[in-house]
Amino acid sequence: MRITAIIPTINEERTIGEVIDGLKKIDDVEIIIVDTASTDKTREIAENKGATIIKENSRGYGRAYKTGLENAHGDIIICLDGDGTYPTDIIKPLIDILIMDKVDFISCDRMTLRTEHNYTSLHYVGNSVLNLTLRVLFKMNLNDSQSGMWIFRSDFYKKMKSLSNGMSFSEDIKIEAIKTGKLIEIPVIYGMRITKPKLKTWHDGFQNLFHLFVKRVQN
Ligand SMILES: Nc1nc2c(ncn2[C@@H]2O[C@H](COP(=O)(O)OP(=O)(O)OP(=O)(O)O)[C@@H](O)[C@H]2O)c(=O)[nH]1
Numbered sequence: 308m309r310i311t312a313i314i315p316t317i318n319e320e321r322t323i324g325e326v327i328d329g330l331k332k333i334d335d336v337e338i339i340i341v342d343t344a345s346t347d348k349t350r351e352i353a354e355n356k357g358a359t360i361i362k363e364n365s366r367g368y369g370r371a372y373k374t375g376l377e378n379a380h381g382d383i384i385i386c387l388d389g390d391g392t393y394p395t396d397i398i399k400p401l402i403d404i405l406i407m408d409k410v411d412f413i414s415c416d417r418m419t420l421r422t423e424h425n426y427t428s429l430h431y432v433g434n435s436v437l438n439l440t441l442r443v444l445f446k447m448n449l450n451d452s453q454s455g456m457w458i459f460r461s462d463f464y465k466k467m468k469s470l471s472n473g474m475s476f477s478e479d480i481k482i483e484a485i486k487t488g489k490l491i492e493i494p495v496i497y498g499m500r501i502t503k504p505k506l507k508t509w510h511d512g513f514q515n516l517f518h519l520f521v522k523r524v525q526n
Pocket residue numbers: 314315316317318319341342343363365366367368371387388389390392455500503504505506
């Protein structure tokens with residue numbers, strides 16, 4: 308089975324190299340960086356390490372993933388941030404679980420093993436509100452509805468329908484996965500972001516909450 312890793316980036320020069328190095332431990336992996344107008348050395352570093360760079364001019368976290376997924380050749384897809392916060396060393400066993408257990412979608416859960424050092428109280432409260440909203444509106448129980456690291460089959464992604472172009476992509480893809488197949492969450496140790504986030508905590512948090520209500524009404 309061929310594996311493709313997709314990483315959306317905007318100005319992640321300090322961390323993209325180590326993320327790619329971690330991914331390269333997976334045999335024969337295709338690494339796709341979907342970059343939106345980085346002004347630092349993100350593209351140069353990624354290219355030198357053998358990644359495929361796709362330039363996506365339009366802003367949007369979901370937009371970047373859609374572009375990456377359209378260009379992926381793998382049977383199995385790994386998605387994660389370029390900021391070095393998600394662990395790459397657990398990917399091999401996760402791929403085994405995906406294959407052996409007939410699971411369709413693995414979402415890495417940052418909440419179960421969180422500490423006050425790697426996850427702020429504000430993000431914890433925000434994530435909990437969004438998890439509760441998902442439970443009430445969609446009857447879906449997730450520990451970490453906002454996680455940005457997932458592993459799934461490319462065929463499974465093709466069955467998914469309404470996915471947002473923005474930050475809400477992370478909750479949309481899990482809602483679609485639960486509707487379409489079997490999703491499991493695996494706790495991971497999340498790292499501290501050492502650089503400037505693209506996520507705007509209040510703005511994106513409320514937008515993701517509002518998005519859940521709109522999605523509920525539309526479905
Ligand atoms: N190509 C592209 N990448 C993006 C865009 N927005 C965010 N990213 C990347 O998507 C990943 C997730 O963004 P983050 O800022 O880390 O968001 P987050 O993980 O929810 O927030 P933190 O917990 O603070 O890291 C990072 O690798 C970003 O560089 C975008 O509009 N286009």
